[in-house]
Amino acid sequence: MYVDPQRNNEVRKLNLPAIQKTEIPKKHQQEQSNMNDNNQQVSDEMEIDPDTEQQEVQKQELEQSQIQHNEQTVTTKETQTHTDKPPPAVSTKFLILGKKTSGKYNLTDFQILRTLGTGSFGRVHLIRSNHNGRFYALKVLKKQTIVKLKQVEHTNDERRMLSVVSHPFIIRMWGTFQDSKQIFMVMDYIEGGEIFTLLRKSKRFPNPVAKFYAAEICLALEYLHSLNIIYRDLKPENILLDKNGHVKLTDFGFAKFVPDVTYTLCGTPDYIAPEVVSTKPYNKSVDWWSFGILIYEMLAGHTPFYDSNTLKTYEKILNAPLKFPSFFHEDAKDILTKLINRDLTKRLGNLQDGSEDVKKHPWFSEVIWDKVLARYIETSYEPPIHQGQGDTSQFERYPEEEIDYGIQGEDPYGFLFKEF
Numbered sequence: 169m170y171v172d173p174q175r176n177n178e179v180r181k182l183n184l185p186a187i188q189k190t191e192i193p194k195k196h197q198q199e200q201s202n203m204n205d206n207n208q209q210v211s212d213e214m215e216i217d218p219d220t221e222q223q224e225v226q227k228q229e230l231e232q233s234q235i236q237h238n239e240q241t242v243t244t245k246e247t248q249t250h251t252d253k254p255p256p257a258v259s260t261k262f263l264i265l266g267k268k269t270s271g272k273y274n275l276t277d278f279q280i281l282r283t284l285g286t287g288s289f290g291r292v293h294l295i296r297s298n299h300n301g302r303f304y305a306l307k308v309l310k311k312q313t314i315v316k317l318k319q320v321e322h323t324n325d326e327r328r329m330l331s332v333v334s335h336p337f338i339i340r341m342w343g344t345f346q347d348s349k350q351i352f353m354v355m356d357y358i359e360g361g362e363i364f365t366l367l368r369k370s371k372r373f374p375n376p377v378a379k380f381y382a383a384e385i386c387l388a389l390e391y392l393h394s395l396n397i398i399y400r401d402l403k404p405e406n407i408l409l410d411k412n413g414h415v416k417l418t419d420f421g422f423a424k425f426v427p428d429v430t431y432t433l434c435g436t437p438d439y440i441a442p443e444v445v446s447t448k449p450y451n452k453s454v455d456w457w458s459f460g461i462l463i464y465e466m467l468a469g470h471t472p473f474y475d476s477n478t479l480k481t482y483e484k485i486l487n488a489p490l491k492f493p494s495f496f497h498e499d500a501k502d503i504l505t506k507l508i509n510r511d512l513t514k515r516l517g518n519l520q521d522g523s524e525d526v527k528k529h530p531w532f533s534e535v536i537w538d539k540v541l542a543r544y545i546e547t548s549y550e551p552p553i554h555q556g557q558g559d560t561s562q563f564e565r566y567p568e569e570e571i572d573y574g575i576q577g578e579d580p581y582g583f584l585f586k587e588f
């Protein structure tokens with residue numbers, strides 16, 4: 169079981185039932201090798217790529233305008249890119265908020281290939297559609313574990329949130345189903361692996377590279393907040409890179425529809441905002457705090473309040489001064505001071521102009537936001553995907569377990585997952 173030296177894994181030994189996700193350490197085997205060795209070093213440049221798909225923006229605008237409330241449907245539009253097509257055995261109609269995406273798939277539609285990652289409640293497999301031969305990711309969660317870890321509501325929220333969202337920098341879920349022991353989510357397969365892996369290999373990102381990823385994530389957060397969704401688990405492990413090097417936010421296990429405030433203590437210790445640590449009511453502002461921690465970690469290679477003891481991490485989150493390595497640019501220090509701000513009335517992103525204040529900050533001065541959204545910015549790093557769509561070279565190998573999927577027997581927890 170891998171314990172990342174730069175992540176606080178101590179929490180799994182503590183009895184903090186509301187933070188179950190942190191009880192499981194990061195399992196990805198990371199080599200602390202320098203990307204230079206593999207000619208995979210991320211570049212310093214941010215350039216404009218005139219060839220990137222304008223069509224995707226129009227599609228996103230269309231899809232965003234289709235996101236409505238209960239009782240309505242969203243029809244996805246097919247484009248020329250393979251991931252824009254659902255496995256063809258099923259309807260392309262997606263029902264949202266409180267409606268079902270279930271019943272359209274089952275295990276016989278897919279071949280299960282290798283494991284891509286493991287999480288607290290199950291694992292994610294690479295799968296291949298028997299109908300169109302394309303690859304997808306299948307997230308499998310064990311009902312019993314979800315119940316044991318008191319994550320039923322979060323799991324149902326994850327499905328709900330993923331069935332609502334549609335954004336270039338957010339993972340797309342095509343549908344869900346269940347058997348008597350597991351629930352299943354079919355998602356696009358994102359070949360480039362986690363930003364976490366790239367960051368550990370690179371040690372840290374140059375300022376323009378961190379800015380590029382931050383800009384794409386900023387737009388994803390802005391979008392989620394516009395739907396009153398708080399993400400609550402921003403960290404490099406949850407940011408995947410597509411084959412071109414653009415980000416995809418994944419793992420909506422803590423995402424929640426929160427029009428006003430909420431109280432649940434959840435997240436990953438190094439990234440948790442002080443108002444969450446001190447169990448005060450909180451809102452979207454927690455994502456802007458985590459956004460600051462993310463930028464800090466990308467630039468420094470470690471988080472600002474890291475401690476091997478989780479309780480000390482929490483103490484530091486509440487009280488320690490924010491210190492910067494000497495190589496941080498002045499405007500980076502300034503945006504971080506404003507994002508990683510304990511005073512909610514002063515935290516960037518939480519002020520009157522919301523995300524606009526973040527986007528207008530001098531650290532982002534050269535960013536043309538429309539071009540970022542349109543994916544018109546050339547990516548700093550293109551994952552070396554040589555084998556095409558099913559390439560798994562960017563993922564660690566996991567020991568494969570014997571799987572018992574598809575059994576339709578006694579189902580004591582089925583009533584808790586009716587939407588799947």
Ligand SMILES: Nc1ncnc2c1ncn2[C@@H]1O[C@H](COP(=O)(O)OP(=O)(O)OP(=O)(O)O)[C@@H](O)[C@H]1O
Binds near residue numbers: 287355357420
């Ligand atoms: N759509 C995808 N394409 C490729 N890989 C994926 C995809 N979704 C997830 N993964 C891989 O599987 C890992 C686990 O997925 P995810 O974080 O969603 O599971 P989880 O059970 O919620 O995990 P955790 O307990 O760490 O929060 C990810 O970190 C990533 O490496």
